[in-house]
Amino acid sequence: MAAARVRSGGRPTLEEVAARAGVGRGTASRVINGSPRVSAQTREAVEAAVAELGYVPNRAARALAGNRTDAIALVVPESETRFFAEPYFSDIVRGVGAALADTEMQLLxxxxxxxxxxxxxxxxxxxxxxxxxxxxxxxxxxxxxDLLEQLGMPSVISGRRHAAETLPSVDSDNFEGARAAVDHFISRGRRSIATITGRLDVYGAQRRLDGYRKAIASAGLDPDERLIAPADFSEEGGARAMRELLVRRPDVDAVFAASDVMAAGARQVLRESGRRIPDDVALIGFDDSAVARHMDPPLTSVRQPIEEMGRTMTRVLLQEIANRSEDRAVERPRIVLPTELVVRESS
Amino acid sequence: MAAARVRSGGRPTLEEVAARAGVGRGTASRVINGSPRVSAQTREAVEAAVAELGYVPNRAARALAGNRTDAIALVVPESETRFFAEPYFSDIVRGVGAALADTEMQLLxxxxxxxxxxxxxxxxxxxxxxxxxxxxxxxxxxxxxDLLEQLGMPSVISGRRHAAETLPSVDSDNFEGARAAVDHFISRGRRSIATITGRLDVYGAQRRLDGYRKAIASAGLDPDERLIAPADFSEEGGARAMRELLVRRPDVDAVFAASDVMAAGARQVLRESGRRIPDDVALIGFDDSAVARHMDPPLTSVRQPIEEMGRTMTRVLLQEIANRSEDRAVERPRIVLPTELVVRESS
DNA sequence: ACTCCCCTTGGGAGCGCTCCCAAGCCTACG
DNA sequence: CGTAGGCTTGGGAGCGCTCCCAAGGGGAGT
Structure with missing residues (x-):
């Protein structure tokens, strides 16, 4: 049995570490898991043994014995990975990775x-x-x-499903971001301000529209529904919406698109209609993606702190996991991170 | 002990499945792992029990007992996640995910x-x-x-470190991609064709330069080293290189940049120098990223089949894992996937 | 000086599964 | 009719670790 299996390293086990340190398995385990119930002297001995042997705990054994895994899953809707191929995905991952860096947690x-x-x-x-x-x-x-909630699995959601989100959530301030964009238009003297929305069954898209409305109303502008063109976050959708806007309100002098990609579509249509950006029509997007930076002219856009969202989500999740067995009545954190208007030449 | 721990579901174990099916644990295990050494009748009974109980094997136990994990790791150099925030990262992941979809393998x-x-x-x-x-x-x-290789850990590398890569690798055809770009210039009558290279310690960048040289030589053009400007894949580096090129060869009429981002930098400089794209200077990038599609004018670019690379890498890796215990002398696959020139308006 | 209590420590009992051996059964063959 | 050999099958022996109990050692308190 022993040498039968051709293992690459023959990794040392806890038992071996314990033997080397001249202590029992339980004590070695305590040291490795940072339990305070160990004398300083013993701790040192075990730590030395760990170092000498290059011991690394076997995760599977830990998981089996401890009924936990030290792993969290990042669930990505595959249908959308392309959709948010933009920085989103990798930025979230970086944030998660950063928050996990000093942890033993793995990312699945x-x-x-x-x-x-x-x-x-x-x-x-x-x-x-x-x-x-x-x-x-x-x-x-x-x-x-909902399934995860029923199963009692600690979970954190990015964004929200609706205003009454029950899960712990981390979102960016879509409302204020949109409002800032429109306020910016207003402060620069624009008066016929339109918006191209994302899919309104996405909460964030709805909030961006709310922010737009609020800004229009606060400024005492005429809230014309013809200035609101629904789209679906796609470039083509943005173009289509822009065409509609030009028909319904040819005097439009500013457009807030709920995503950079839609703004790119809108820009195309504006160009084709002979309008100059920003001279004739100012344009603002949302996401501050690579598309925004490289658009011609560079696109003013609302930046979301995506990496930070990833970091925060992870921290919240770790907290939830730690509280798992605690009071179920602990309230669910709902964090909203600020957005920021990045002004470029399109507005 | 039994009901002490408050577990969400109280997941059924193999033992329970076996009991339910009226067979032994070993037999149940065989069915679940698709061993052929089970009678049809027994198999059915076990499968029924699995379905009724909603049994799902415990990964940790499997890993511990079987000395494997059914998991592979995707190692990403963190310092670069931003660098390749472009489609790269998410496309690779999609490819890997697709290849893993019908597998029990998890992605770490x-x-x-x-x-x-x-x-x-x-x-x-x-x-x-x-x-x-x-x-x-x-x-x-x-x-x-090299560490992984020493440890005998099955690994696949994207791209290569150098011509004599020892690990199994999956790369895109950088050489042919570059050559196609330059050939395209030549066929459109360009004669002073420059290139902006990536970091030449990256094998792919070197190959792109090789392809450029080859195309120039094949066409019988004068291979002027002043037409080769080294850069580092960054936008700023691309701009700097372009400035140098304009000084050294003001008559340049085509530029092949080894990345879209560098092409964006070059475009900026060309604009500032009053040159029109593509009228005065044609421009081609590499990667076919979002930047290329949204550039003004849209950038001709060499597309790499990134998602497919992810898929292929994964397949190769699964194969390597399956062969693990086999002959060590099996040769290491080195796959090169074709690239494709996507012609837009910049050339 | 004796008792009580706290701190440390060792190691048994699993966690759920795979691997493998030995046993039972049936068929085919001599 | 006896026996060899092929199929199936059950279940013991771990995989390496955590959890927890019981035991041993000191120190403090009276």
Whole structure:
């Protein structure tokens, strides 16, 4: 049995560390897990043994014995990875990675396709015993969040599904971001300010529209519904919406698009209609993506602190995991991170 | 002990499935792992029990008993996640996810910072017992690949470190991509064709330069070294290189930049110098990123099949893992995927 | 000086699964 | 009719670790 299996290193076990340090397995375990119930002298001996042997605990054994995994899953709706191929994805990951850096936690990346798969996913996640789940880009009717909640799996959601989100959530301030964009238009003397919205079943898109409305109203401008063109976050959708706007209100002199990509579509249409940006029509996007920086003219855009969202989500999740067995009545954190208007030449 | 721990579901175990099906644990295990050494009748009984109980195997137990993990790690150099925030990262992940979809394999995402961390990483990866490693964006002097190779950990590398790469690798055809770009210039009558290179310690960048040289030579053009400007993949570097080119060869009428981002920098400088694109100077980038599509004018660019690279890498890795215990002498696959010139208005 | 209590420590009992051996059964063959 | 050999099958022995209990040692208190 012993030498039968050709293992690369023959990793040392806790037992071996304990033997080397001249202590029992339990004591060695205590040292490794930072329990305070160990004398300084013993601790040193064990630590020395760990160093000498290059011991690294076996995760599987830990997970099995401890009924936890020291791993969290980042669930990404696969259908959308392309959609948010923009910095979003990688920035979130960086944030999560940063927050996990000093932890023993591992990050599991899970791509979930359609709803059926997501349903299966819930059972997988609990069976594979992930300690917690990070949910990114969730639709209002996604079944997964509720499933996870029922299963008592600690979870944090990016954005929200609706105003009454029950899960802990970390969102950016879509409302204020939109408002800042429109206020910016107003302060520069624009009066016929339109908006191209994202899919309004996405809470964030709704909030951006709310912010737009609020800014218009606060400024005492005429809230013309013809200045609101719904789209779907796509470039083509943005172009289509822009065309509609030009028909309905040819005098439009500013457009706030709820995403940079839609702004790119709008820009195209504005160009084709012979309008100059920003001279004739000012344009602002949302996301502050690479598209914004490289657009011609460079696009003013609302920046979301995406990496920070990833970091915060992770911190909140770790907290939730730590509180797991605690009072179920602890209130769920709902964090809203500030957005920032990055002014470039399009406005 | 039994009901002491408040577990969400009280997941069924193999033992319970076996009891329910009226068979032994071993038999149940065989069915679940698709062993052929089970009678059809028994198989059905076990499968029924699995379905009724909603049994899902416990990964940790499996890993511990089977000395494998059914997980692979995607190692991303953290310092570069921003650098390749462009489609790259998410496309790779999609490809990997797609290849893993029908598998039981999980994907572990590991961000490794500097070299020291990467060194530690090797021991972690083996201790956490990942079955294999996907290495993305590796520098020529990265210690990790060799460490993994020594440890006998199945690994696949994207791109290569150098011509004599020892690890299994999946790369895109940088050489042909570059050549196609330059050939395209030539076919459109350009004669003073320059190139802005990436960091030449990156093998891919070197190959792109080779392709450029080859195309120039094949066409019988004068291979003027002044037409070759080294840069570092950054926008600012691209701009700097372009300025140099304009000084050295003011008559340049075409520029092949080894990345879209550098092309964006070059475009800026060309604009400032009063040159029109493509009328005065044609421009081609590499990557076919969002930047290319949204540039003004839209940038002709060499597309790499990134998602497919992710898929292929994964398949190769799974194969390597399957062959693990086999002959060590099996040759290492080195796959090169074709690139494609996407012609837009800048050329 | 004796007792009580707290701090440390060792190690048994699993966690749920895979691996493998030995046993039971049936079929085919001599 | 006996026996060899192939299929299936059950279940013991761990995998390496955490949890927890009981035991041993001191120090403080009276």
């Amino acid at each position: 990346l899970t791509l979930a396709g359609n709803d059926r798969e997501r349903r299966r996913l819930a059972s997988y996640l609990t069976a594979h015993r992930v300690d917690g789940v990070l949910l990114v880009s969730v639709h209002a009717d996604d079944p997964l969040p | 995402l590991t961000l490794a910072g500097n070299d020291r961390e990467r060194r530690r990483l090797a021991s972690y990866l083996t201790a956490h017992r990942v079955d294999g490693v996907l290495l993305v964006s590796v520098h020529a002097d990265d210690p990790l690949p």
